[in-house]
Amino acid sequence: MxxxxxxxxxxxxxxxxxxxxxxxxxxxxxxxxxxxxxxxxxxxxxxxxxxxxxxxxxxxxxxxxxxxxxxxxxxxxxxxxxxxxxxxxxxxxxxxxxxxxxxxxxxxxxxxxxxxxxxxxxxxxEYQGIGIDIESYMEDATTKEIEKKILTTDDFIFFKKTPLDKTIITLIFSAKESLFKALYPEAGHYFSFKAAKIELINFQKGLISLKLLTTLSPTLQKGSCFNGFFKLDTDHVYTCILNPKQKN
Structure with a gap:
């Protein structure tokens, strides 16, 4: 052949x-x-x-x-x-x-x-790390159990006027998965969903930002913010979080 x-x-x-x-x-x-x-x-x-x-x-x-x-x-x-x-x-x-x-x-x-x-x-x-995640929408019956594992107190306050339905929970879960993928190579260790909170979501533009609530490494300090984008498709949610190189 x-x-x-x-x-x-x-x-x-x-x-x-x-x-x-x-x-x-x-x-x-x-x-x-x-x-x-x-x-x-x-x-x-x-x-x-x-x-x-x-x-x-x-x-x-x-x-x-x-x-x-x-x-x-x-x-x-x-x-x-x-x-x-x-x-x-x-x-x-x-x-x-x-x-x-x-x-x-x-x-x-x-x-x-x-x-x-x-x-x-x-x-x-250009980038120190980059993370993407795609998820099928969670079942309504499981969202209550999942939200307790992935949402911080700050997240609950952020979404106090927004129903925590399966779309929102799946989006948050996916964004925090993407954050983990983007930061893990630099952090060098595992960290939980509650190591960061949602700082911003713009549904019209499909933009999202997360802020660290704990220091993960000397270069990943508490308070650091990481931006990305997302898309809500018919069957799936996908997210991307970026960890750009710091310019000298």
Whole structure:
């Protein structure tokens, strides 16, 4: 099989799994954001084997079909985003801490939830960290339990005039997940949902800001604010939080 035939065969296999891929418009500079849907009907391990190195394949070999497809969809989007920067790389592998192994000059984030995946990539020269998250809307029955785990006293005050329905709770949950992804590489340790509060939400512009309520590291001090954006789709919420490099 020649190279062109092999490439066409791979693309055919991917079309059976990943579909509706599109680039999401982002107004901030040096960010590339992609979204796709994926399905499980026609998956087999040949698709995964064709797109990952042997080490990554062995790491995922015993995982569920759902996990393998999520991995493949997210990594393919990351590869597509990197190609927009002119980087022709193989799929992003897995580091020992289970984080994606991004190319040296880039930083990014990947998320997936119930048939949808997203990935965002940026130049490391511009951002210290970046986090994205996509979530299906929570069930009404679980929001009360979840809100106690993720909302601070300040959050309850912030939303005192806004019903804490499944849309709001899912949005807050997703934003704090994105914050964790954006800050964890710099913090170097886990921190809870209550380490930060919602500082601002602009539903018209899809903008959100969070403020740290505790110091996470010498460079991530209490009171630091981190901005981002969000989108409320029909079936999913997605959020992105940015940790830009400090300009000297």
């Amino acid at each position: 020649n190279t062109q035939t092999a490439k066409m065969k791979k693309e055919y296999e991917l079309n059976d799994i990943v579909h509706s891929t599109r680039k999401i418009s982002v107004t901030l500079p040096n960010l590339v954001f992609y979204y796709c849907n994926y399905k499980t009907d026609n998956y087999n391990d040949i698709s995964l084997r064709n797109y990952v190195d042997s080490l990554t394949y062995n790491q995922l070999r015993s995982s569920s079909t759902k996990r393998k497809i999520e991995f493949l969809a997210g990594r393919l989007l990351a590869k597509k985003a990197l190609s927009d920067f002119g980087e022709n790389v193989c799929l992003i592998s897995i580091k020992k801490n289970h984080l994606p192994a991004w190319p040296e000059k880039y930083i990014g984030s990947i998320s997936h939830s119930n048939g949808a995946a997203i990935s965002i990539v940026a130049r490391k020269s």
